[in-house]
Amino acid sequence: MATPGPATPEAPFEPSHPPVIEGFSPTVYSTSESFKKKFIRKTRENPMVPIGCLGTASALTYGLYCFHRGQSQRSQLMMRTRIAAQGFTIVVILVGLAASTMRSRP
Template sequence: MAQSTPPPFDPSHPPLIEGFTPSTYQHPEEGFREKFLRKSRENPLVPIGCLGTAGALIYGLICFNRGNTRQSQMMMRARIIAQGFTVAALMVGVVVTAMKPQK
């Protein structure tokens, strides 16, 4: 009598990870607007970086369309700096959240 082996992945059941207890979602009736505002309050530098990135991109494209290539290049460099700022803000937010004591 051959013993059947369990399938490697059963999508109907989450995997069991030793030492990990899943937590429940804390904000069940939270819509997009409420979640956006809560996340913005938790880490306000990310939306600022996103707005800076979008602003530099849009202004750079406008300068490119007008034929002002020097200003367009400057704005594309500013966009890359703003993107780096945004990524750094995200990473700092992740570290701060990970170090925050659980309630």
């Protein structure tokens, strides 16, 4: 069994300075961005995600309205439409994530 080598003294931890992590730069997103500007930027990057979210919310709202009115068949159809819209949104998010990953590679 080998004995461990001598320990090298490290600088003490200072809370005022963030730790250095290889491959991570906290200053990349240093500019403060308002909610509106960020929403517009993200919508321009992947415009199908808000469309899928609006479709999901619309199908849910109309399905609940039909359920309240006693139209059970139409309510069931709208709930199935909502599931399809949610699936569409998830697929679009994953495709956008894969596309942005491919774009960031050198």
